[in-house]
Amino acid sequence: MNDKIQYVDKTSNIPLMGVDFLGIIDRGTNVIEFKPITLCNLKCKYCFVNSGNYDTNFIVDSNYLIEKVLDIVRIKGAYNLEIHFSPYGEILLYKELENLLKKLSDIKGISVISTQSNGLLLSKPVIKKLKKSNLTRINISLNSLKEETDCYLCNCTQYDVDKLIKNIYSLMNSNIQVLIAPVWFPGENDKDIEEIIEFVLNARNEGYSKSQLQIGIQKYLIYKTGRTLKKVQSKSWGYFYLYLSKLEKKFKIKLKLGPHDFGIHKRKRVSTLNLQKNDLLKIEIVSRGRWENECIGKINNSLGIKVLLKKPLVFSEELIGKIIEVKVIKANYKDNILTALFPHKL
Numbered sequence: 038m039n040d041k042i043q044y045v046d047k048t049s050n051i052p053l054m055g056v057d058f059l060g061i062i063d064r065g066t067n068v069i070e071f072k073p074i075t076l077c078n079l080k081c082k083y084c085f086v087n088s089g090n091y092d093t094n095f096i097v098d099s100n101y102l103i104e105k106v107l108d109i110v111r112i113k114g115a116y117n118l119e120i121h122f123s124p125y126g127e128i129l130l131y132k133e134l135e136n137l138l139k140k141l142s143d144i145k146g147i148s149v150i151s152t153q154s155n156g157l158l159l160s161k162p163v164i165k166k167l168k169k170s171n172l173t174r175i176n177i178s179l180n181s182l183k184e185e186t187d188c189y190l191c192n193c194t195q196y197d198v199d200k201l202i203k204n205i206y207s208l209m210n211s212n213i214q215v216l217i218a219p220v221w222f223p224g225e226n227d228k229d230i231e232e233i234i235e236f237v238l239n240a241r242n243e244g245y246s247k248s249q250l251q252i253g254i255q256k257y258l259i260y261k262t263g264r265t266l267k268k269v270q271s272k273s274w275g276y277f278y279l280y281l282s283k284l285e286k287k288f289k290i291k292l293k294l295g296p297h298d299f300g301i302h303k304r305k306r307v308s309t310l311n312l313q314k315n316d317l318l319k320i321e322i323v324s325r326g327r328w329e330n331e332c333i334g335k336i337n338n339s340l341g342i343k344v345l346l347k348k349p350l351v352f353s354e355e356l357i358g359k360i361i362e363v364k365v366i367k368a369n370y371k372d373n374i375l376t377a378l379f380p381h382k383l
């Protein structure tokens with residue numbers, strides 16, 4: 038882990054929307070995604086966001102997030118909203134979590150608070166705090182019940198599966214829903230996925246309900262900027278769903294989960310600037326990024342943009358406050374995540 042940390046609060050001048058790795062993401066549904074931290078306790082070999090070895094990590098102030106989410110709730114309507122923590126890192130490393138969860142659960146209209154986690158930092162006291170702060174569901178990325186396989190996939194020397202399983206039971210006994218979310222690495226953990234399904238079925242036979250313990254198998258995705266497992270190929274979506282169908286038949290369990298299963302539905306989107314690929318834009322550089330060839334630009338008070346610095350340019354403090362013209366290279370309307378390039382004329 039690197040020591041360089043950039044804190045993001047109201048005085049930082051860093052907007053909370055628009056950048057993929059921090060702040061808040063609105064995908065036009067009733068789910069509002071939170072990314073308050075980029076630190077991770079693991080460095081998984083398959084991590085598609087490349088977490089665990091960023092040059093600079095980011096931690097967002099909880100009050101700043103609360104202020105922004107109140108605006109978003111007003112726009113979307115104060116009913117049936119879900120806050121989902123999906124950091125480019127591990128949420129249990131976020132020191133303000135308890136406080137933030139409590140404040141979120143006090144906001145009218147927020148009925149579900151869920152999070153992703155690798156689960157390794159769970160303990161009885163942590164679970165007690167999560168329960169007290171009204172966490173509804175935790176999605177745990179457990180890829181195998183064998184320590185050796187987990188150590189290999191997560192690139193670590195110790196992975197206490199027994200402790201994690203005990204904590205899964207403690208979560209369920211505390212009425213926090215658990216969704217085990219293994220990634221299927223074709224040819225690597227096929228047997229392990231079946232063992233996890235059997236574990237879920239056994240727990241359900243012990244009396245835990247389908248909502249208390251779910252399983253959501255994830256497709257292995259490969260991104261240019263992420264880490265990948267050698268020799269493991271990503272399959273097409275068609276192949277993946279066929280694989281799930283076969284498992285559903287074999288184990289008589291529902292494995293294909295969609296937005297409906299989580300009550301996700303379309304809702305008003307926070308207004309965007311309708312930026313398009315290749316648009317030229319004047320922005321102010323307000324922060325370094327995770328890597329030396331990345332920085333954060335400010336478009337307006339609520340919208341930021343990730344700026345990739347073209348080689349050989351690297352970030353230096355002198356760039357802060359500079360107004361530059363960048364070229365938009367990615368503008369995704371579904372989630373309003375923006376990326377630009379600088380310099381764009383060479």
Ligand code: SF4
Pocket residue numbers: 077078079080081083084085086087088089124125126127155
């Ligand atoms: S996959 Fe998750 S747990 Fe593993 S390094 Fe990436 S963010 Fe951390």
